[in-house]
Amino acid sequence: MKEKEYKILIVDDSPISRKAILTELKPLNAEFFESPDGRHAIISALKIKPDLITLDVEMPKMNGFDVCRQLRNNKMTREIPIIMVTSRATKAELEKGFQAGVAEYFVKPFPKGELYKHIVRVLTGITGEKIGKAIIASSDNNSRHIIRLALEKTGFSISRFHNASELLGSFNSDTDILILDQNIEGINALELTNILRSKKELEHIPIIYVTDTDDPFHLVQALDLGANDYIQKPFWDRELLARINSLIKSKRLYDEVQNQKNIMESLAMTDKLTGLFNRHFLEEVMEKEFAKSIRNKHSLCLAIMDVDHFKKFNDTYGHQNGDVVLQELGTLLKSSFRVGDIVARYGGEEFIVVLPETSAKKATEKMDHFRKVVEEFSVASTCGEHQMQFTISVGVASTKDGIKNQDDLLKFADECLYKSKEMGRNRVTLYQNE
Ligand code: GH3
Ligand code: MG
Ligand code: MG
Numbered sequence: 001m002k003e004k005e006y007k008i009l010i011v012d013d014s015p016i017s018r019k020a021i022l023t024e025l026k027p028l029n030a031e032f033f034e035s036p037d038g039r040h041a042i043i044s045a046l047k048i049k050p051d052l053i054t055l056d057v058e059m060p061k062m063n064g065f066d067v068c069r070q071l072r073n074n075k076m077t078r079e080i081p082i083i084m085v086t087s088r089a090t091k092a093e094l095e096k097g098f099q100a101g102v103a104e105y106f107v108k109p110f111p112k113g114e115l116y117k118h119i120v121r122v123l124t125g126i127t128g129e130k131i132g133k134a135i136i137a138s139s140d141n142n143s144r145h146i147i148r149l150a151l152e153k154t155g156f157s158i159s160r161f162h163n164a165s166e167l168l169g170s171f172n173s174d175t176d177i178l179i180l181d182q183n184i185e186g187i188n189a190l191e192l193t194n195i196l197r198s199k200k201e202l203e204h205i206p207i208i209y210v211t212d213t214d215d216p217f218h219l220v221q222a223l224d225l226g227a228n229d230y231i232q233k234p235f236w237d238r239e240l241l242a243r244i245n246s247l248i249k250s251k252r253l254y255d256e257v258q259n260q261k262n263i264m265e266s267l268a269m270t271d272k273l274t275g276l277f278n279r280h281f282l283e284e285v286m287e288k289e290f291a292k293s294i295r296n297k298h299s300l301c302l303a304i305m306d307v308d309h310f311k312k313f314n315d316t317y318g319h320q321n322g323d324v325v326l327q328e329l330g331t332l333l334k335s336s337f338r339v340g341d342i343v344a345r346y347g348g349e350e351f352i353v354v355l356p357e358t359s360a361k362k363a364t365e366k367m368d369h370f371r372k373v374v375e376e377f378s379v380a381s382t383c384g385e386h387q388m389q390f391t392i393s394v395g396v397a398s399t400k401d402g403i404k405n406q407d408d409l410l411k412f413a414d415e416c417l418y419k420s421k422e423m424g425r426n427r428v429t430l431y432q433n434e
Contacts, residue, residue: 004029004030004031005028005029005030006028006029006030006031006050006051006052006123007030007031007033007048007049007050007051008025008028008031008032008033008050008051008052008053008054009032009033009034009041009044009045009048009050009052009053009054010022010025010032010033010034010035010053010054011035011037011038011053011054011055011056011059011067012034012035012036012054012056012059013036013037013056013058013059013060014056015036017056017085017108018034018036021085021115022034024112024113024115024116025115025116025119027116028116028119028123030051033048037059037060037061037062038059038061038063038064038066038067039062041053041055042067042070042071042077045077045080046074046076046077049076049077049080050080051080051081052080052081052082052083052122052123053080053081053082053083054082054083054106054115054119055067055068055082055083055085056085056086057085057086057088057093057097058086058087064084064086065099065100066100068082068084068100068101068102069100069101072100072101072142078145081122082101083104083105083106083115083118083119083122084097084102084104084106085106085108086105086106086107086108087107087108087109094234094236095234097234098143098146098233098234098235099142099234101142101145101146102146104118104122104149104150104237105236105237106118121153121154122153131155131156132156132157132176132177132248133156133157133158133159133174133175133176133177134151134157134158134159134175134177134178134179134244135158135159135160135161135167135171135175135177135178135179136148136151136158136160136161136179136181137160137161137162137164137167137178137179137180137181137184137192138160138161138162138179138180138181138183138184138210139162139163139181139183139184139185140181140183143181143183143210143233144160144162144181147179147210147240148160149237150237150240151179151241151244154241154244156176156177161184162184163184163185163186164185164186164187164189164192165187166186167184167192168196171196171202172201173201173205175202175205176205176206176248176251177205177206177207177208177244177247177248177251178196178205178206178207178208179207179210179240179244180192180193180207180208180209180227181210182210182211182212183212189209190218190221190222190225193207193209193222193225193226194225194226196226197225203226204251206228206229206247206250206251207226207227207228207229208227208228208229208230208231208243208244208247209222209223209227209229209230209231210230210231210232210233211230211232211233212232212233213232228247229243229246229247231243268280269281271330271344271345273323273326273327273345274326274327274329274331274345275330275334276330276333276334276343276344276345276351277342277343277344277345278344278345279344279345279346279347281344282344282352282354286302286342286354286406286409286410287406289342289354289356290399290405290406290409292356293356294399296357298356298357299358299359299360299398299399299400300354300355300356300358300398300409301354301358301359301360301362301396301398302353302354302355302396302398302409302410302413303352303353303354303355303363303367303394303395303396303413303428304350304352304410304413304417305350305352305353305367305371305392305393305394305395305417306351306392306393306417306421307325307326307329307349307350307390307392308390308391308392308393308421308425308426309425310322310348310349310390313325313388313390317381317386317388320382321382321388324379324381324382324388325379325388325390326345326349328377328379329351329374329392330345330351332370332374333351333353333370336370336373337353337366338355340357341353341354341355341356342354342356352410353367358398359398359400360396360397360398360400360401360430363396363398363430364396367394367396367428368394368428370394371391371392371427371428374390374391375391391426392426393420393421393426393428394416394417394420394427394428395413395414395415395416395417395418395420395428395429395431396413396416396428396429396430396431397409397410397412397413397416397430397431398431401431401432401433403431403433415431416429416430416431417429
């Protein structure tokens with residue numbers, strides 16, 4: 001027989017109620033245990049270590065709240081999810097349950113299948129795939145525990161902190177939600193909210209403020225300082241989850257917009273055909289690189305290259321194959337230069353490499369090496385019939401040659417490119433200030 005996946009303890013003084021729950025949960029691949037009273041339940045929980053307990057509220061001698069409190073106070077049973085099955089979900093009940101550490105309420109009588117579906121969610125949520133990252137910051141053990149159970153079963157991966165400075169030290173921007181209790185050691189929770197909101201990288205992380213008070217001034221202050229929502233203790237776990245879900249939905253939407261924005265920005269700075277930086281972006285970074293080279297008294301080199309007889313190449317192999325060559329040249333360029341070098345498509349079949357902190361001699365050597373790589377390189381034509389080859393001509397200029405601004409750096413490199421063309425192509429010419 002297939003081994004049972006879960007152990008479930010059903011605690012209820014009424015045999016009829018126990019039977020009803022058992023029937024409801026039967027489709028689960030679980031081993032069931034029954035306890036007719038509180039004391040029996042605690043002993044059984046210690047002995048069998050169940051994955052979940054359903055607990056009746058009203059029982060003689062020891063009621064459900066007392067059982068819950070005792071289970072929560074014992075290291076061996078503290079983490080077990082408890083689903084309280086009650087016929088009266090009043091605010092006073094909720095308050096008592098919260099104090100005792102109940103994470104879940106289920107109100108009797110329930111439609112067939114409801115409790116089953118709910119328990120499946122609890123059990124699979126614990127082992128299932130994580131849907132997001134949550135941080136619980138609270139020095140109140142009870143509320144930390146309840147929030148954790150509620151979030152865990154929904155599928156969050158969770159970090160818990162009881163101290164504000166620990167939280168600040170490890171808080172990062174991939175957090176999906178922060179549940180911040182008014183009770184937190186180290187710093188006043190309102191002050192902490194303010195600090196978190198002042199950090200640029202954390203400003204969009206939703207914060208739910210968990211509070212003991214219904215003082216509107218305090219709550220308004222929390223919201224003013226940057227909390228997105230608040231919830232008052234005692235709370236129903238499903239209310240907390242509903243609030244969290246709504247905040248996370250907005251955050252995901254925000255992330256999506258942000259993502260699109262990044263894509264748009266990168267499209268605006270890259271060339272569509274080759275994926276290299278475009279001319280617009282090159283001009284922007286050149287300005288910065290030029291200023292930096294003056295400041296640090298380093299040599300900055302610029303190399304401009306142009307594919308030889310590319311018009312003829314297009315005429316021979318077709319425009320589409322011309323595009324393939326430009327793409328391949330882009331890939332070669334990307335893999336041939338250092339991270340700090342900037343490679344861009346300047347336009348048409350012209351490319352630029354900016355080499356910061358590089359001497360003219362070194363840059364010329366590097367470009368000549370690259371020229372040879374290209375000369376040796378061949379690309380299969382789209383129909384697969386030809387191995388296409390091509391060459392490049394290059395011009396190089398360096399700031400050490402008395403060049404005073406970035407426009408001149410490009411102008412003199414370009415002049416050298418044309419010298420390379422005039423001298424027969426497939427060569428590198430370095431600008432020299434006579
Ligand atoms: P040179 O050796 O003097 O550079 O000769 P060339 O034929 O390469 O120079 P020219 O400036 O006369 O022609 C450049 C050609 O590059 C013409 C143009 O159709 C082609 N070209 C420019 N951009 C692209 C492109 O994105 N794809 C393709 N396939 N061809 C392009
Ligand atoms: Mg050209
Ligand atoms: Mg050309």
